[in-house]
Amino acid sequence: MIIRQLRDTSADAEAVEQVSRAAFRHLAGKPQDDPPDPHQLVRELARAAHLVRHDPGGCWVAEQDGRAIGVALSLRREGLWGLSLLAVLPEAQGRGVGRILLERAGEYGRGCLRGLLCSSADPAAARRYRRAGFTLHPTMQxxxxxxxxxxxxxxxxxxxxxxxxxxxxxxxxxxxxxxxxxxxxxxxxxxxxxxxxxxxxxxxxxxxxxxxxxxxxxxxxxxxxxxxxxxxxxxxxxxxxxxxxxxxxxxxxxxxxxxxxxxxxxxxxxxxxxxxxxxxxxxxxxxxxx
Ligand SMILES: CC(C)(COP(=O)(O)OP(=O)(O)OC[C@H]1O[C@@H](n2cnc3c(N)ncnc32)[C@H](O)[C@@H]1OP(=O)(O)O)[C@@H](O)C(=O)NCCC(=O)NCCS
Incomplete structure (x- = not known):
């Protein structure tokens, strides 16, 4: 497995979107094959490109045999580190990929006194974030x-x-x-x-x-x-x-x-x-x- 910084290319933005879509659909129990909403797809690609451009040191991909299996997008704003996305392909989960990506993204936040992220209900995500020192406040919608x-x-x-x-x-x-x-x-x-x-x-x-x-x-x-x-x-x-x-x-x-x-x-x-x-x-x- 290779861990590298994401690059500001359409191929990398697409990789982020694909890994994220697969991970969140799996979490929600939704079918993998349905086409994505075209407006949401444009926004997701643009968000990845925006963060890679502004926070290259906070944006990482894990690759296996040349294919993206996990991604992390994070940002730094005036002493606050924020995690925008952490996702691992369903078939690659539970093998430490999420932990390594979170560590890399977290290094970008070194020196930031404050950290913030919105966690899904995935027990694996909650475990990772608590172990990284975050206080978890349950949320409503x-x-x-x-x-x-x-x-x-x-x-x-x-x-x-x-x-x-x-x-x-x-x-x-x-x-x-x-x-x-x-x-x-x-x-x-x-x-x-x-x-x-x-x-x-x-x-x-x-x-x-x-x-x-x-x-x-x-x-x-x-x-x-x-x-x-x-x-x-x-x-x-x-x-x-x-x-x-x-x-x-x-x-x-x-x-x-x-x-x-x-x-x-x-x-x-x-x-x-x-x-x-x-x-x-x-x-x-x-x-x-x-
Ligand atoms: C959250 C996510 C990124 C973690 O990636 P991963 O590669 O599976 O993470 P890791 O293997 O490094 O760590 C998962 C940890 O959760 C544990 N875990 C897995 N499933 C669990 C469960 N159902 N209950 C409790 N713990 C669980 C694992 O044992 C592991 O802990 P350990 O390393 O201390 O043994 C991945 O599961 C994912 O993409 N989930 C769907 C998208 C999502 O919710 N992303 C987070 C959004 S904020």
Missing amino acids: LAGPVDRAGLVDPGDIPVHPGNATQLHLLDSVDRRLRGSAHGPDHAFMLAHYDDLLIADTLAGSGYCYRIGGEVKLLAATSKRIAVRLLREALARVPDGVPALVSHLTAEQEWAVDVGLELGLSLSTSGYLAVRGLRPPAPYVPNPGFL
Whole structure:
């Protein structure tokens, strides 16, 4: 087996996507042969390319006989190390490939006082992350159709669409909540997601990304602002598309209450794994960029 850094080539981005798709479909008990959603495929390839370009030292592949069998994507943002992806082909699991890839990616985070990742419910993943020193916070998710009857009152905090000229505001909110900004990852999210929503008032600020039914990242300086942003994001979910708000630790009860008010179903799924910080709040992480 060879472990090497990923390169910024379409072949390597495709290898990341294929290993990741196979690993997560196996975990979910889904058939391997169904074609991927074309939009999601484009996004996954672009995410791999984005991270390999910005964090080459954090992105690794394990190869056997010239074929990728495992991948890790990680990032470093202002003293925070984040794991964006760890996946091993089902037939290669349980032989230490995940451990070696996590060690390599983790070396990229040396010197970072804080670490963050969203873990799946896979017991092998939980074991790896706890053994790497992360504290595991079990997480919940809210899913299902939005009950629009609960949305008639928009509330009094103004929310408006955001753009690349407001990145300093997003960076300030993130630094306050988690000690580090998302930096270049906003360019990816602005290019690939449907909405960036911003609230900026004398009482506080916050922002939220949405794509389709999914709330991808939400950060705010108060629960009131966070609630308003989440309600606005869910109001924008297209009719007939199920909503999904995931990776919610118990700190995000404000989000649980919004979801329950709007008819979403609550269930448990995976962990938020943290090292050197408490789960940020009010905050909904993005598993790809944390
Ligand atoms: C999580 C994943 C990357 C681990 O890769 P891997 O190569 O199987 O990992 P390793 O073999 O290095 O380690 C797995 C550990 O979990 C243990 N393990 C495996 N299955 C287990 C189970 N059902 N219950 C408890 N422990 C389990 C193994 O014994 C091993 O522990 P050990 O090294 O202390 O003996 C891989 O299983 C995977 O791709 N899962 C699906 C995708 C996923 O969930 N990725 C993580 C997303 S955050």
